[in-house]
Amino acid sequence: MWILYACGSAVFAGATSILAKCGIRRTDSNVATAVRTIVVLLFAWIMVLVVGSGSQIGQIGGRTLLFLILSGLATGASWLCYFRALQIGDINKVVPIDKSSTVLTILLAFIFLHETISVVKAAGVALIAVGTYLMIEKKEGKEKPGQAQDGAKGKGWFLYAAGSAVFASLTSILGKIGITGVESNLGTAIRTGVVLIMAWVMVFATGKQKTVKEIPRGEFGFICLSGLATGGSWLCYYKALQEGPASVVVPIDKLSILVTVAFSRIVFRERLSFQSGLGLALIVAGTMLMLF
Numbered sequence: 023m024w025i026l027y028a029c030g031s032a033v034f035a036g037a038t039s040i041l042a043k044c045g046i047r048r049t050d051s052n053v054a055t056a057v058r059t060i061v062v063l064l065f066a067w068i069m070v071l072v073v074g075s076g077s078q079i080g081q082i083g084g085r086t087l088l089f090l091i092l093s094g095l096a097t098g099a100s101w102l103c104y105f106r107a108l109q110i111g112d113i114n115k116v117v118p119i120d121k122s123s124t125v126l127t128i129l130l131a132f133i134f135l136h137e138t139i140s141v142v143k144a145a146g147v148a149l150i151a152v153g154t155y156l157m158i159e160k161k162e163g164k165e166k167p168g169q170a171q172d173g174a175k176g177k178g179w180f181l182y183a184a185g186s187a188v189f190a191s192l193t194s195i196l197g198k199i200g201i202t203g204v205e206s207n208l209g210t211a212i213r214t215g216v217v218l219i220m221a222w223v224m225v226f227a228t229g230k231q232k233t234v235k236e237i238p239r240g241e242f243g244f245i246c247l248s249g250l251a252t253g254g255s256w257l258c259y260y261k262a263l264q265e266g267p268a269s270v271v272v273p274i275d276k277l278s279i280l281v282t283v284a285f286s287r288i289v290f291r292e293r294l295s296f297q298s299g300l301g302l303a304l305i306v307a308g309t310m311l312m313l314f
């Protein structure tokens with residue numbers, strides 16, 4: 023059953039990237055992240071009420087709460103990096119780097135969670151790593167219309183995307199530990215609260231709070247929809263993590279790249295080169311190997 027939850031997480035996560043990209047064309051990425059987190063938080067607590075796990079809050083141990091908070095902080099950092107990268111970079115370049123967190127997650131799961139790495143799984147990791155590299159190399163040096171041409175900002179998307187990958191891998195490991203002693207929906211709601219606080223702290227720290235009222239109506243709608251998609255992805259993801267091994271759940275979740283690539287072609291007319299298509303095929307093949 024956890025495999026179905028992991029697949030559901032992938033579908034919702036893929037939709038999140040596209041919806042978020044549509045919502046940050048003119049809206050500051052930090053502001054958009056803070057607004058969409060409100061939607062995710064509401065969605066998460068509604069699910070807590072539906073399953074009736076709210077009464078378990080008082081039963082959460084200190085260690086579990088600590089790792090939920092740490093997971094939330096890592097998630098917040100990953101989001102801030104990811105959506106900034108999406109704002110200034112090509113989706114088909116940013117997403118593969120973010121998904122490379124799979125490799126780091128598997129290594130961290132081996133070190134901290136003592137999950138085994140078989141020969142087949144190692145081969146899957148290698149394929150994912152090579153495939154990610156091929157996709158990163160796509161259209162290097164080309165900037166999209168309206169995007170800054172200066173060297174610092176032109177390369178900035180890569181640094182933000184890399185930061186997103188690192189924090190995302192930490193999120194998976196910390197989240198796996200944090201939801202061991204708590205119902206997954208409740209755990210998701212608690213950590214989302216941490217993300218919300220972190221996101222708004224960043225908004226006020228950068229003095230962007232006044233721009234919330236200036237968000238175009240159309241972009242505001244896409245930001246809210248991306249929040250709903252994220253909520254659905256998280257609920258599926260952490261339910262899968264609770265029941266299945268992190269080293270398998272994470273790669274399945276990263277198959278959201280297929281959804282993202284498909285929609286980026288439809289919505290943004292972004293095409294894959296032969297090299298990028300080969301890279302995508304290797305990522306999918308490596309992910310499928312992880313299931314064995």
